[in-house]
Amino acid sequence: MNPISQHLASRGLSPSDFLVITKLPVDVLNDDFDVERLSASQLKVAAQVLGIPEYLLFSTRSSKLKRLPLDFRSTGNAKVVHTKYSLSAVYQSYSNSEFISLIERHVNIKGRFPDLREDQTPIERMRVLFNCDSASDLFYLDPISLFKKLRTNAEDSGLFVFVDDVVDTSFRGFCFKDDHRNFVFINRRHFNVRSRIFTLAHEVAHLLQGHPGIIDPVGHRSSVERQTNRLAAEFLISLSTLTEYLPANAEKQEIPELLSYLHSRLPFSKFFLAMRLQELGGSFSGIVNKWLKLVNVKDLPNSYGTQELAQYEHEIDQLESQSDDDLDVEAIRRQGSGGRQVSRLGSRTLETIEIARQQNIVSVFDVQSSLGLPAKYYEKTIASLRRQLAEVQRYGPS
Incomplete structure (x- = not known):
């Protein structure tokens, strides 16, 4: 029985009445109907008529139904996990975790964070996980190479990182812990590599602070998000390091020119740099709003964590970092089919399944079914993985 029919039966609503109210096609009640075929608006109408959260319709697997409310709905994500696109990313990530869990029963893999002492501060834990004192140690790399290096270092420390395009651009990413495994999902859709x-760093900060599954939406800034933002920002570039990159008489320069100067020397978006400059205070107080006015973005509250300001972050990134988007798109195009799978699944996942495949625990068709990696691309993907790991190794010390 498909989930719609199942919930209809439990609520005593006749199929004919349901179809009249929702105006959905008759075949939605067929046993073999795939709920993913519904549009986001159709899914919303069906859930409202049935009086249930949409995730109960979207997933047909009881294990996921039990886990999603605990990890996501209890942490203030009700307004974010609401489209079939964001739900798809969540469920696919859990599916990946389940497949890795099955492999772990037969293969001894490194899927745990390094031992972290209780007396370590959150920033010290970040340094251990990323295996560097600060991202500033790697500023000699371009933004794409820096992201690859940080991601690889984190995956070498036991983190699983997935990066994929999700039509829903209301969120940047999310994290969750499944047993001892830690996962990060990053939405690549329209967000450039600097973002x-x-x-x-933000999602890793959530995990290291013990926060449960949280989606990081554009437009949501709770106290937890603000605290996590500060931790991530401090790891990426401390305020003392930022001052070292300021030009002479920086406080007297025009804001667009100052941000362009820093943007050309640091691997971050102008929005992020403006926020960090504002934290220096003094002549940089209010610099964010001043800059937004100059680039014709509406005047917004002068606060690091307000919802209104965050809602324009994507717009600002698009406005100010178009060249980085172009560079990012070109890099993805050059990757080929195998390289794109490496980017999507990450080194930790692919190394895990390759060990299992070599020991005849899984086949390429198991991988295709569970992870969506086409069997015909498997060998290309593993070859691309080895090339990328060798490339990252050449970037410098881990």
Whole structure:
């Protein structure tokens, strides 16, 4: 029985009445109907008529139904996990975790964070996980290479990182812990690589602070998000390091020119740099709003964590970092089919399944079914993985 029919039966609503009210096609009640075929608006109408959360319709697997409310709905994500696109990313990530869990029963893999002492501060834990004192140690790399390096270091420390395009651009990413495994999902859709550097650090900061599954939406800034933002920003570039990159008489320069100067020397978006400059205070107080006015973005509250300001972050990134988007798109195009799978699944996942495949625990068709990696691309993907790991190794010390 498909989930719609199942919930109809439990609520005593006749199929004919349901179809009249929702105006959905008759075949939605067929046993073999795939709920993913519904549009986001159709899914919303069906859930409202049945009086249930949409995730109960979207997933037909009881294990996921039991886990999603605990990890996501209890942490203030009700307004975010609401489209079939964001739900798809969540469920696919859990599906990946389940497949890795099955492999772990037969293969001894490194899927745990390094031992973290209780007396370590959150920033010290970040340094251990990323295996560097600060992202500033790697500023000699371009933004794409820096993201690859930070991601690989984190995956070498036991983190699983997935990066994929999700039509829903209301969120940048999310994290969750499944047993001892830690996962980060990053939404690549329309967000350039400079933004993804921050998202990776942000989601890792959530995990290291013991926060449960949280989606990081554009437009949501709770106290937890603000605290996590500060931790991620401090790891990426401390305020003392930022001052070292300021030109002479920086406080007297025009804001657009100052941000362009820093943007050309640091691997971050102008929005992020403006926010960090504002935290220096003094002549930089209010610099965010001043800059937004100059680039014709509406005047917004002068606060690091307000919902209104965050809602324009994507717009600002698009306005100010178009060249980085172009560079990012070109890099993805050059990757080929195998390289794109490496980017999507990450080194930790692919190394795990390759060990299992070599020991005849899984086949390429198991991988295709569970992870969506086409069997015909498997060998290309593993070859691309080895090339990328060798490339990242050449970037410098881990």
